[in-house]
Amino acid sequence: MNIHAIRAIYRFEMHRAWRTLTQSIISPVISTSLYFVVFGAAIGARIPEIDGVSYGSFIVPGLIMLSLLTQSISNASFGIYFPRFTGTIYEVLSAPISYLEVVISYVGAAATKSLILGVIILATAGMFVPLRIEHPLWMVLFLILTSITFSLLGFIIGIWADGFEKLQLVPMLIVTPLTFLGGSFYSINMLPPFWQKVTLLNPVVYLVSGFRWSFYGIADVSPALSLAMTLFFLAVCVAIVGWIFRTGYRLKA
Amino acid sequence: MESIISIKALSKRYQGGFEALRHIDLEIRRGEILALLGPNGAGKTTLISIVCGIVNATEGEVTVDGHDIVRDYRAARSLIGLVPQELTTDAFETVHSAVSFSRGLFGKPANPAHIEKVLRSLSLWEKRNNRIMTLSGGMKRRLLIAKALSHEPRVLFLDEPTAGVDVELRRDMWQLVRGLQADGVTVILTTHYIEEAEEMADRIGVINRGEIILVEEKTKLMQKLGKKQLTIQLQAPIETVPASLAGLGLDRSPDGETLTYTYDAAHEQPGIGDLLNKLNNAGIGFKDVHTTQSSLEDIFVSLVKDTR
Numbered sequence: 001m002n003i004h005a006i007r008a009i010y011r012f013e014m015h016r017a018w019r020t021l022t023q024s025i026i027s028p029v030i031s032t033s034l035y036f037v038v039f040g041a042a043i044g045a046r047i048p049e050i051d052g053v054s055y056g057s058f059i060v061p062g063l064i065m066l067s068l069l070t071q072s073i074s075n076a077s078f079g080i081y082f083p084r085f086t087g088t089i090y091e092v093l094s095a096p097i098s099y100l101e102v103v104i105s106y107v108g109a110a111a112t113k114s115l116i117l118g119v120i121i122l123a124t125a126g127m128f129v130p131l132r133i134e135h136p137l138w139m140v141l142f143l144i145l146t147s148i149t150f151s152l153l154g155f156i157i158g159i160w161a162d163g164f165e166k167l168q169l170v171p172m173l174i175v176t177p178l179t180f181l182g183g184s185f186y187s188i189n190m191l192p193p194f195w196q197k198v199t200l201l202n203p204v205v206y207l208v209s210g211f212r213w214s215f216y217g218i219a220d221v222s223p224a225l226s227l228a229m230t231l232f233f234l235a236v237c238v239a240i241v242g243w244i245f246r247t248g249y250r251l252k253a
Numbered sequence: 254m255e256s257i258i259s260i261k262a263l264s265k266r267y268q269g270g271f272e273a274l275r276h277i278d279l280e281i282r283r284g285e286i287l288a289l290l291g292p293n294g295a296g297k298t299t300l301i302s303i304v305c306g307i308v309n310a311t312e313g314e315v316t317v318d319g320h321d322i323v324r325d326y327r328a329a330r331s332l333i334g335l336v337p338q339e340l341t342t343d344a345f346e347t348v349h350s351a352v353s354f355s356r357g358l359f360g361k362p363a364n365p366a367h368i369e370k371v372l373r374s375l376s377l378w379e380k381r382n383n384r385i386m387t388l389s390g391g392m393k394r395r396l397l398i399a400k401a402l403s404h405e406p407r408v409l410f411l412d413e414p415t416a417g418v419d420v421e422l423r424r425d426m427w428q429l430v431r432g433l434q435a436d437g438v439t440v441i442l443t444t445h446y447i448e449e450a451e452e453m454a455d456r457i458g459v460i461n462r463g464e465i466i467l468v469e470e471k472t473k474l475m476q477k478l479g480k481k482q483l484t485i486q487l488q489a490p491i492e493t494v495p496a497s498l499a500g501l502g503l504d505r506s507p508d509g510e511t512l513t514y515t516y517d518a519a520h521e522q523p524g525i526g527d528l529l530n531k532l533n534n535a536g537i538g539f540k541d542v543h544t545t546q547s548s549l550e551d552i553f554v555s556l557v558k559d560t561r
Contacts, residue, residue, distance in 0.1 A: 002327070008357025012346075019345060087341030091400070094305040094335050095358040096327040253267055253308045 005097040006105045013079050013109030024075070025117060028067050032121050035063055036128040039185065050187050051218040056129035061212040062184025063125070068118050068143070069150050069179055069204070073171050076110035076154030081161050084250075093252065099245035103155065110151035111144070118143050132215065138223070139214035145230045146207055152237035159250050178204045188220045203233060256280040257408060257439050258304065263313030265299050265463075273299040275463045277313070281408075281441060286434055287468075288450035289443045290553055291460035297443040298338060300460070301410050305335045317408065331359055334406030338413045338443075340393045342385045348372070349381040352399045359404035371402045374429060391422050398429070409433060411442040415449060427453055447550040457549070461557050471549075480547045483514040483525060488538035495535045501528060 017024045040056030047055040083089040092102060125131060133139055161167040182204030188196055199205055200221070210226025213219035219226070243249070258281035265274040273296045281287055289297050302308040304315050306326060314321060320328040343351060352368055372378040375395040380388065388396065394414070401409060411430070415423045430440050430453060444450055450457055451471065458468040469477070490509035504513045514528060532539065 002360040004357045004360050004362060008354050012354055015350075016345075086343070087337075087339055088343055090305075090307055090335070090337055090341060091355060091358060093307045094330060094333070096330040096360050097358065098327075248309055253302075 002095075002097050002101055005095060006101050006108075009092070009102070009105035010109045010112075013106065014112065016079070017075070017109075017113050024071075024113060025120065028071055028117055029120055029124055032063055032067055033124055033128070035059070036125060040129050050190075051216070053216050053218065054129065057131060057216075058187075058212075059185050060122070060125045060129065060131060061215050062179075062182075062208050064118050064121050064143075065146065065182075065204070065208050065211055066176075066179045066184055067121055068114050068146050069175055069207075070171055071117050072110055072114040072147050072150035073154035073157060073175060075113050076107055076151040077158035077161065077167055077171075078154075079106050079110055080155055080158035081167055084159075085164075089251070102245075103152075103241055107148065107151045107155050110154060111147040114147040114151065115143060118147070134217045135214040139211070142207070142211045142214055142226075142230065145227075145234060146211070149230065149234045149237055152234070152241060156237065156240050156244065159244055162250070175204075178202050179208075183208050183220055187218075203229060206230065255283050257283040257318055258441075259316045260300075260304070261314050263300070263303065263315060264311050265296075265303060265308065266311045273463050274303075277463075277465055279458065279465060279468065281439060282456070284434065284437055284439055285455045286430065286440045286442070286453050287456050287458060288454035288471075289441065289458045289460055290445075290447065290450055290549075291443070292557060293445075295460045296463040297460055298412055299463075301335070301412055301441070301443065305333055305410060306330055327360075331404070332407045334401035334404065334409045336397050336401045336409070336411045336414055338416065340390060340397065342393055342396060344384070344386040346385055347382050348377055348385060348388070348396055348399075351385060351396065352403045355400040356403040361404045367405065368403060371399050374432075375399050376425075391418055394418055395422075398426075402433075406438065408439045408441070411440065413443055413445065415444065415446060423449075447548065447553055451549045459553060459556050466556055474552065475549065481516055481544055482547075483516070483528075483542060483544050485512045485514070485532070485539045486541040487511060488540055491537060495537070497535050498528075498531055501531075 036056065039059055044055040044059075049055070050058045083092065122131075157167065157170050161169075181199065182202045183199070184204075188199050188205060188209075191199060206221060206226045206229035209220040210223050210230065213223045213226065244251070258279075260277055260279040260281075263274055263277040263279075264272070266272050277296075277300065289300070291297050299308060303310045304317070304322060306322060306329075314323075316322065317329040317332055320326075320332075322329045346354070349368065349372070352372065353363065356364065356368065369378065372381055375398060377392065377395055377399055380392060385393065385396065394417075398411075398414070409430075414426055418426070427449075430442070433440060442449070442453065454471050456468060457471050457474055459466045467474075487510055491505065492509060494503050494505050494512070502515065504515070505511075506513070514525075529539075529542075
């Protein structure tokens with residue numbers, strides 16, 4: 001294991017986040033706060049409780065997931081795409097470092113940033129609405145697994161993208177819609193029966209449901225299924241990353 | 254002499270079918286400075302990129318100090334430093350952190366004393382806390398060298414190190430390369446500047462269209478292919494070369510004002526004195542004589558032209 005290399009890349013990436021503090025931490029926190037102000041305080045007061053939880057509190061897990069997903073993807077994809085774009089990737093490719101170590105350092109850094117962000121948003125939410133966390137260990141587990149999984153997805157996108165436009169494409173056109181339609185702001189039980197079935201095809205439903213269960217003990221699908229699906233997405237991303245490195249796809253001519 | 258890099262039957266075909274390298278065999282000797290010369294697109298950078306692990310070879314194998322670059326890539330790559338052709342650097346990092354990063358990347362524990370030594374030797378120490386984007390082009394080039402030297406490599410690849418670099422910096426760089434050689438580092442440099450190869454290299458490899466045309470000691474190459482010319486300016490034009498001078502291979506210029514005599518640089522005694530005597534005896538007076546030796550540049554151009 002080339003520990004020095006992992007540490008070097010990890011620190012480089014964390015340093016980058018620190019340098020771009022406004023973009024990486026402050027802006028997601030502000031946009032999440034806006035959701036709380038609008039949906040939690042202004043509109044939420046007129047929406048009845050869902051399963052005994054006030055609407056403002058109900059949307060907290062979904063909002064955290066929304067930030068976690070988009071930020072994991074944008075962090076990790078940018079982290080690997082930018083060196084490809086500028087050409088500095090040559091150094092990583094020529095270094096005595098295995099693919100596993102490359103993934104650990106880039107994805108590890110992106111996941112760390114997402115985790116920190118998740119915790120900050122949770123704390124911010126606590127200032128607007130009452131919170132309770134029934135299963136803190138599960139909450140942390142879901143938080144970590146989701147950060148890692150979507151950082152891996154971001155890493156894949158960052159390698160696949162051959163322009164800045166594609167870098168934005170997946171988060172904008174796929175992940176954000178799936179998150180909004182994945183029960184972040186509502187319980188899927190509120191949907192007509194047909195759409196309840198359709199919505200089960202949306203992977204984000206399982207992430208949000210499991211995460212919300214760890215807060216309030218209420219879930220749209222069973223927590224075990226949520227965990228299984230999260231692990232399944234993780235496995236899919238790991239398999240794709242493995243394939244990328246075996247073939248040198250978009251990294252080595 | 255023992256070789257540190259051994260390249261055997263190396264070929265590279267890019268996707269789309271372009272054959273960048275064809276069956277390259279090359280032994281690079283430990284401690285030498287090897288200059289790879291070749292026109293643009295000859296395959297120099299591809300060759301370097303394969304050895305460094307940036308490009309996959311299609312066929313063939315490469316070992317660095319006995320370590321296969323694919324099977325034993327960790328051992329092979331940790332011996333190598335690479336200075337790429339393009340000025341590819343981060344923008345926002347400081348000089349010091351960028352160089353420290355490179356050292357870590359190559360698996361070496363932090364060593365501030367070594368980093369300081371490298372930065373000082375490249376006159377970057379004063380700039381260590383500056384962001385890379387504030388550096389001039391020449392300083393960025395030096396930064397790339399500092400990054401490559403940060404992990405104390407035994408082999409250094411310099412891909413066109415002096416492209417776009419002013420004369421003074423070029424001389425500094427040559428100095429640095431000689432210092433590295435004195436420490437036992439093997440240096441492979443690619444260049445368009447023949448004077449650079451002439452100045453620096455122990456051996457010269459010429460590569461064209463993905464093939465190595467020749468690899469030769471610089472001095473031998475100059476001897477083998479170098480030609481000398483003696484140009485004699487006459488006091489009065491002559492109509493023909495006198496019979497007494499025929500058979501010596503003298504060329505009369507169209508205007509009859511000069512005679513040129515071409516001889517092999519390897520045989521330094523073709524009897525120039527004799528020739529001048531014969532001119533005197535034939536009653537041909539001359540104003541001036543001068544000799545020229547063909548440079549590596551001429552040799553290179555003729556080699557590349559031959560393989561076209």
